[in-house]
Amino acid sequence: MAVGSRRQRELAARRRARRTGAVGFLVAAALPILLWRDVIAGIASEFRLDVRYLITGWSPWVLMALGLVCLLVAAVQDWRNRSRRFYGPTGAAWVGWGVSLYLLGFALATQVAQIAESVGRS
Template sequence: MAAGARRQREQAARRRARRTGAVGFAGALVLPILLWHRVIAAIASEFHLDVRYLVAGWAPWLLMAMGLVCLAIAGVIDWRERERRFYGPGSAPWVGWGLSLYILGFALATQVAQIADSLGRS
C-alpha cells in the first residue's frame, strides 16, 4: 500500500514539474516579443545582407531561439516514458545549454535595445 501511494506522489510531482516547465517555456517564448517587439521591427525594417548587420542585429534573438530549441529537446527527452527498455537519461546537458544560450541572448538583447533606444533619441 505504501509503495502505491509513493508511486502516485511521484507521478503527481512529475506532472506538476511538466506543467511548470511548459508554462516557463511559454513565458520564455513570449517575453522577448513583449519586451522588444519595436526593436525587432526596427531591425527587420532595415534588412540588408551585411555580416555586421546580421551579427549585431540578429545575434541576441538567434541565441534565445537556440536556447529555446535546446530546452524543447530537453523537454522531449524528459517527456519520454522512463520505463522503456532503452531509456537513457540525458536531458541535463540540454537544459544547461538551453539556459546558458537563452540568458546570454537575453542579456545581449537588452544591450541592443538600449543602444537602439539611445540612437532613436539623438
C-alpha cells in the same frame, strides 16, 4: 498501501513539474516579443544581407531561439517512456545549454535595445 501512495505522489510531482516547465517555456518564448517588439520591428525594417548587420542585429534573438530549441530537446527527452529498453541519459546537458544560451541572448538583447533607444533619441 504506502508504496502505492508514494508512487501516486511521484507521478503527481512529475506532472506538476512538466506543467511548470511548459508554462515557463511559453513565458520564455513570449517575453522577448513583449519586451522588445519595437526593437525587433526596427531591426527587421532595415533588413539587408550584410554580415555586420546580421551579427549585431540578430544575434540576441538567434541565441534565445537556440536556447529555446535546446530546452525543447530536453523536454522531449523527459517525455520519452523511461521504461523502454534503450532509454538514454537525462537531458540535463540540454537544459544547461538552453538556459545559458537564452540568458546570454537575453543580456545581449537588453544591450541592443539600449543602443537602439540611444540611436533613436539622437
